[in-house]
Amino acid sequence: MSSKQSILNALKSVAVAPQAMPPINVSPRLDDVIGQFETNLGTVAGTLHREGGLAALQAKVDELIKEGKQVISQVEGVTGNRSAPETAHELKDIDFAVIPGDVAVAENGAIWVNNQHLGHRVTPFICENLFLVVSADKVVANLHEAIKQIGLNSGEFGVFIAGPSKTADIEQALVVGAHGACSLNVYLI
């Protein structure tokens, strides 16, 4: 018998009686959703830029390029100085990546990013610093709402990103910047 078949056979004698799937109805907190998002993004060590939109972001990018930084942009309307390379490994010297987010979650500061906008999947992780751009009307109250709006088609990759990478594995001391991006700035448009 295959291992698959033996596992499935064993599952026919589960001792607990079949339980029904519970309906999921959790009331969202709807007051000042963008304010909640800003607070929680701060909690996870990210920064929200409410004003200025893409123009402010482009000005920041221009400044960085002048300083000699390597910037790649996947956001229409923002221009960096690098384009998507042939292989993912060539992204290793990217200082800043600019990436569009699809949905932002007020309760936890997370932003959904889908791989259609990433070039290589590793882009938001391998860059030293990350800029995410999200539309103000795409900020939802909680994860239940967000999960209904995200896109994850067959074969795709998507990720909720909440702040820059971090660790507290050495004596519980929080260090921002583990393996992924060391900072996260979110521009609201």
Next chain:
Amino acid sequence: MSSQTTALNSGVHAKKADIFCKDEARVDWHSKALWVLREKRDRAAGSLPEWEQLRQLGSEMKLHTLTHLGEYLETFEKNCQANGIVVHWAKDGAEHNQIVHSILAKHQVKKLVKSKSMLTEECHLNPYLESKGIEVIDTDLGERIIQLAKQPPSHIVVPAIHMKKEEVGDLFHDKLGTEAGASDPTYLTRAARAHLREQFLSADAAMTGVNMAIADKGAVVVCTNEGNADMGANLPKLQLHSMGIDKMVPDLDSAAILLRTLARNATGQPITTYSSFYRGPQDGGEMHIIIVDNGRTDMLKDKILAESLKCIRCGGCLNTCPVYRRSGGYSYNYTIPGPIGIAVGAQADDTHSIPWACTLCGSCSYVCPTKVPLDKIIHHHRRLKAKAGKLPYGKRNYMPLVGNFMASETMLNCSMSVARTALRILPGSLLKPFSGAWGKYRELPVAPKSSFEAWFNKNRGQ
């Protein structure tokens, strides 16, 4: 470091806890570090008015899935295949390891980067692959620390919680060439970042655990704070994900429930930094999922043990456990320590002692995000050990006597009366030895004048 041998050799829990408790200052420090996590968890849970509703939903949703697991696993496999994912089934750890090795061998993989997976610890995958000549790099910072120190994890979420920063500094100086005596966590983390970046960029394959497997999408969710799972899985063209059959959830809505409680209950964060959904390999890449049983279907055949499979490995029960906090992760004879380690590991414990590494206070069940009745399960394990004639030495002899004794009203009343008198008239030094381990750190109680029964009859009786 002698802790590796200590950790790997099995021994009665109390004996191994004694080793940890020799350094009282360190025990206090360990206990406090974990209690900080518990406090952060309380703040995060308290900030959500719907917290108890989420626990209830998590519990019901997981029980629903576990009682329909065969159907969900088959749906999951079918959907994965439609997404271009290769699915494998392993009945035990040995088969899991062979499958992983055969995939890696086919691609001539020399270096594998791994993110945290308690399942691969349970299957002892690393030593197996190393014996086959494959270099395995653990990439979670805590896991890398203990891998370099040649130690097993002492906690499921913060695996190096038992180590002080000075010890990590010395280790990194030795292995990674950091400055001698440097122990600043930021400095050490940056050094590990640079070291591991080289590993990510030169790896031939990546492997991760799975936090949730979504049946109706054929996708797996992997949660990390460091980004190590995603740096791994998205650089080399070969990605592997190992999951226990208990990681299944029906759909995205179900995953959302657990994503809301997992990090809040683990570290007090509103969500992990990265919650990554893989629904197929990258362009030109290959993605494999290995579904593992390794004793889980046996647990499902016991009504009480079955509920332990609702666990989402947040580590909340470890952080709150008064025994774990003061006996350390190496005192349990299982890869997973603490209350959940007892629940899922007691049957494999050849010392038959870990079900007693518990005061039955119930704090673990109270904080559990999926309402695993841990204290009930641990109590059940004691019963199972007794039924199997496997009570540890001592308990085997005196517990039946205590049982008979306490069941007899006359014997109990007489002896309590003797004890009260003895406590009043005899010197403590004479009585203390009779209190055994209990009296080691405690003073003998002041004897009441009469029994509770006598007091009750006088004051509340008819």
